[in-house]
Amino acid sequence: MEALLLEAIGIGAVLGLLLGLTGAGGSLVALPLLLSLHLPLRDAIGVSLGAVALTALIGAVPRACQGQVAWRPVLLLSVAGLPGNAIGQWLGQYIPEAALILGFCTLVLWTAWRMWRSASLARTGSSTLRSLPLVAIGLGVGVFSGLMGVGGGFMVVPALLAFTPLGMLAATATSMMVIALVSGGGFLLYLSGAQPSLSLLAGLALGGAAGVLSGNALSQRLGGRLLQRLFALLLVVASLSLATQKLLGGA
Numbered sequence: 001m002e003a004l005l006l007e008a009i010g011i012g013a014v015l016g017l018l019l020g021l022t023g024a025g026g027s028l029v030a031l032p033l034l035l036s037l038h039l040p041l042r043d044a045i046g047v048s049l050g051a052v053a054l055t056a057l058i059g060a061v062p063r064a065c066q067g068q069v070a071w072r073p074v075l076l077l078s079v080a081g082l083p084g085n086a087i088g089q090w091l092g093q094y095i096p097e098a099a100l101i102l103g104f105c106t107l108v109l110w111t112a113w114r115m116w117r118s119a120s121l122a123r124t125g126s127s128t129l130r131s132l133p134l135v136a137i138g139l140g141v142g143v144f145s146g147l148m149g150v151g152g153g154f155m156v157v158p159a160l161l162a163f164t165p166l167g168m169l170a171a172t173a174t175s176m177m178v179i180a181l182v183s184g185g186g187f188l189l190y191l192s193g194a195q196p197s198l199s200l201l202a203g204l205a206l207g208g209a210a211g212v213l214s215g216n217a218l219s220q221r222l223g224g225r226l227l228q229r230l231f232a233l234l235l236v237v238a239s240l241s242l243a244t245q246k247l248l249g250g251a
Contacts, residue, residue: 007037008203016055016208020215022231023157023172031148041097045148046190050201053184055208056176059216063173070174073164076131077138077156081182084142089189092147104148105239111154112235130163145186153179154235168227172219
């Protein structure tokens, strides 16, 4: 029990640090790490949703107080994301695990390439908020959140940069608030049919709180381009880690 608590604190700290730095990515690392604890995929997905939701909320609140959260994109993405999460959890019962992971890793690697490439280009995002693309992205975020237990920040941050006038710092803060709402809804759905370990959840919450507050502070010191490239590298590592564990027999 004590070993599980310490491992959970470590996983939560990594998750929180990455969320605070990039507004995403924590869940992409949390899922492979939770699977390394020999949790079944469905339980790892559910626990990941809870850890991500609480950690993102802790990170988003101080950023909101600083005026960095854009509330209209939060509303658009969350309203579409919550029903998408329910759809994703339903679909997950019928899609083979290998197919889920392969599709997930492919999307993550494509997103990493786009983020790395855009970091070296001039800002080309929309000068005004475009609602319809954000609603579509929100639905997709919800579906992937339900399917794979991810917060969806790897989709939210690029969408905010492309379809709103937000810069990287505001996009990461807004993304964390969206993740807190969408993942929180998914975790409540998971709890309706499961009883996860309280030690695991407590450790993830403690580590996540410390990590996300540290990440928030560090993100203020780093430039937007560097954050984007860190984000892209993180996606590659997480995707390859998950594929190695579940597709190549590394778990």
